Amino acid sequence: MSAILVTGSTEGLGRHTAEALLDQGHRVVVHARTTTRLTALQDLLDRGVQAVVGDLADHEQVLDLAHQADELGPFDVVIHNAGVIRGPSVLPVNVVAPYELTARMERPGRLVYLSSDMHYRGRADLAGVDWSGSGQSRSYSDSKLYVTAFAAALARLWPAVLVHAVDPGWVPTRMGGPGATDDLREGHLTQAWLATTDDPHALVSGRYWHHQHTQEPHLAVHDEGFQEELLESLAAHTGVTLAPR
Template sequence: MARVFVTGSADGLGLAVARTLSDEGHEVVVHARSRERLEAVAALLERGAAAVVGDLSDPDQTRAVAEQVNELGPMDAVIHNAGVYSGALVLPVNVVAPYLLTALIRRPARLVYLSSGMHQGGRPDLRGRDWTGRRVTASYSDSKLFVTALAAAVARRWPEVCSNAVDPGWVPTKMGGPGAPDDLRLGHLTQEWLATGDDPRARTSGGYWHHQELLDPHPAVRDEQF
């Protein structure tokens, strides 16, 4: 059984992933933005899950989250699930936080980054971006292009780690809305599979996945200079 840290696991896909992994007997470390939000994962905590707390829009709190994770011991996998859809915090939460956590958490065997099919509409241009969250300089699509490129870069730089990006589809979560047409179970199956699966395909690296199938990402993802 694996020890897996899931960011943004107080609701949506992150909570679904944490519940499924716990049901399967894995050791889960959940994450909430604040102590008040831990109420959403109370059932998981009662079953033995560990918890870390910190607002991923704040770099100092993100560093503190990494410290809390490292204090718990090495992780087998980290699923970078937390994200926001719009506003000035898109870059801090969707890109800067996964970058900082990747750099600061003791290196696991597997890394999974939540992308989106919308990354195909992202702009491969880093000029003029405000990474602090003080003003809007990037769209959700831009942020998902950046984090997909991050997953590919980690795969190249750390060949001993399986690093992959996942498009979960448009699923009925708080972010996706109740009318989202895709299957919620399929929306988190691939993350779990890449984090803990024994399938040889789940032990590969550098992929962009949708429902356990490899897809071609935006060309910039394979551009090492970008």
């Protein structure tokens, strides 16, 4: 049995991932943006799931969330599922929060970050980036390129941790919308599988996955120069750097 935290798990892919892992017998901790949102998880809470609460767009709440998580940890796996598709919170939620939680929490054995095939449209350019969310300086595609490059950087810098990025596909969640053409079940299976599998193909860190198959990401993802620029920019904004290996 593994201890697994899934962020953004009140609905959609996060909830399906948490429920699948719970059904497999793992100890699961879910995450909600507010205590009110926990009502959507009551059936899972009744089955023994624990919860952490915090708005990933709010820096102080992210700090508290890291503390809450460590109080319930240590975790074998953290799945950074939470995300938003538009608005000024795109960078704080999709990139800054995963970075800061990773840097501040006790290090797990596995880390999974939700990417998107839209990361291929992202720009590997950090000039003038505003991580604070006071304005929308970057697109959703940019944010997914950044978090995918971050995952690749972690795989390089933390060799003892198994790190992956996952494209769940365009699935009919609240974010994806009713017109999404991909399979919702396929959308959550890969991250749940990567959290626990002993398949040798999945035990190679730093890969980019779609429906349990590896794919080549945007060229900038494995550009170490871009990775370092990204890490330095996030460290300067958050005041926390990644601990050495």
